[in-house]
Amino acid sequence: MTELPPDNQPDDAMADVPEQPSSEGRKMMRRMTGVDESWRQALVVPALSILLALIVGAVIIMVTDVDAWRLMREDPVAALGEMLEGVWVAYRALFLGAFGSVRAISETLFTATPLILAGLAVAVGFQTGLFNIGARGQMFMGGLAAVWVGLHVELPAVLHVSLAILAAIVVGGIWGGITGLLKARTGAHEVITTIMLNFVAAFFVLWALKTPAFQEEGSNLPQSAPLPESVRLPAIFGEQYRVNIGLLIAIAAVFFVYWLMYRSTLGFEFRATGFSPTASVYAGMNVSFLLTAVMFVSGALAGVAGSTMTQGLPPYTVTSNFAGTIGFDAIALALLGRSHPFGVLWAGLLFGALIAGGRSMQAAAGVSVDLVIVMQALIIVFIAAPELVRTIFRLKKAKAEPAQLTKGWGG
């Protein structure tokens, strides 16, 4: 975010790095990754944040172990042992559920797909100074549009899949665009409007899935009819693994966002608006248009994330909670990835592993997957307060702390 004029970095920012790449290579790396300092600097805080989150998670697992607490009065040593065993069982299940087998890796990639897309949606907003908490609602609306196309249009497979995704892009984009337009025209803060639109979208989906337009004939379950074969996202590694071409779409979206934000004029204006709205106005940019446009892009990305959760999720009958907590995970993800598309890609894979592992942890160790939410919150805290991490691990102070990401009400 601070790389507007790329040559403006003070040279001594690299002073404590032993091996410096050549200046050309450095510039290149910076463009590609969004990492301003050295790689060590960039990775140390995220890695320690994840480590800290795992430690705190372990403490939480121990403290909430009801059975062990019952044992505590009679035999505290055995109780403590049981608590530690609980942690070991849980984290083992977490790790094996994420990387332990081909199926686990497929699950990780499958879970990461919508996370990457929604994370990009949030990241694009951050880069323009907007905090889009509405990925959930945009996923709902986009995903629902894809379902509608799936059920009501008949086309050959490739066209049908594309048309459904296009519908998700348009509808998700409009749902996001509403927020941008409201912000531009009335100053309504996006944090509130996006959260409210999340609820509106959730109720809308709840209603829509009970209408004949979506229900299976003769059924009164609140879920859609099974999507036809032609609109389902095809699996990449065969039917037995859930990972599908949504992953390729997500990776393509990463490159698209990289191109949009760092190679196109529009992206430059987006980032300039995020950097200083005042300066952008005086430079003759149409800030109202830019705010609406960026929220459209953001909503469209979230819409595609929604469509991967409808078109790509076996058994292809859509229920009213298909967006899950992805919209919120995406916020943590965008922060972890420093709002850069490639950062979001890696963070998305990491969170995919965490959540896929969390599911098997819940099944194997009885530790609710909500623990993953707590860990994500902790990761956000540590990333947003790097000084905290540095204090805990007694690290040297960094030269530049990350800038304020969002704006207050008055903006």
Added chain:
Amino acid sequence: MTAVLERQTTLEHKNRLTPEERRSVGVGVALIALGLFVFFFFGLRIDAGEQATFNLSLQTDRFQDLSWVVDARAFSLVVGVIIVGLGIWRLTRRALRWTNVSLAVGFALFSMAFLAWAAAGSQFSLVGMLRSTVILAVVVVIGALTGLMCERVGVINIGIEGQLLASAFAGVVLSSAFGTWAGLAGAVIVGGLLGWFLAWLAIRFHVDQIIAGVVINFLALGLTSLMSARILADVQSLNAPARIPAWRIPLLADIPVVGSMFFDHTFFVYGMFVLVVAIHLGLFYTRWGLRSRSVGEHPKAADTAGINVYRVRYRNVILGGMIAGFGGAFLGLAQVARFEEDMTGGIGFIGLAAMIFGKWLPFGALGAGLVFGFARSVQQKVAILNIGIPSEFLLMIPYIVTIIVVAGVVGRTRPPAADGQPYIKQ
């Protein structure tokens, strides 16, 4: 950014209407549309002679069987005409002070016509609806007061939702184990702790305040859901808080309508009114209030005048968290009377919108909270009447109202000048 955009638009429309005049016209157009809607959609579609009966007494009241019967069709037609008249008056762009009042009156009339339409040919408990308006307003008002306490000293608190949820959890568990007062105390302490956490992140580490608030929401949601699944599901007795009796105020509670609305509640409801008055007096008539406001408006000047900016911020944000704790206790102990995962369901954010709607004033927060309570209460009661609108759309109403409110229905609101800005002492 709003200011910037405004400059951009004022440059474009140099010789046009002033913002107040434009607002007046906008409100006028909206009111006329609303009035016509009432006239044609409600008035003309009700069968002639159909009566709407509004019950004005509850079964527990001293005076029974009070009711108000109106001819629904005539009532809606008259109301429609009045609203159109109000709108035309706004179009003349005179008496600009009255824009908001006419808007409020217009919406109140609209709601009455809507209820008459919905209740045409049947009965509707008006007093029950008004009573639940007050009850449903409590958490919203308290959320707004929390936000106000923090923002008046320049700290944005997005984490109200999480503070409410966590303190509701603490309140329910402690109340089930040790009784109501322990539950209340625990809830207030947990709220205060989360307030401290927000202040600590925002002041000590200069974490972006909105992100710090979001973190609090995540933590509260994750931890309470986790503990609910791991502990409460196992030990059911911890999710059964003691019932809280209503304190019926003698004589006052016997007044028809007003009595059941305001004077027959648990102590939480009275507590909310006390808080509103206390914060109003505190903010505007005490040294504490003057200091708090100066820190929120111009921390540097306050610092120069010898006020410890950090201490004032810490203190108020913690107090705000404790107020949220009180609200969470109400939610967990009285309103729902058990803990459910994610039981707040966005009400903290509605409180935040109420704070903006109420222009950062305690009585404004009260009024805004009552508006939201009314919207929610109408939605609940109308759902029972079964008028053909899907319940999901009725459930959207409070959230849509919130969007309309923050999109500036109330006109320009001005947050404290230093809201959301970290202060770094030189």
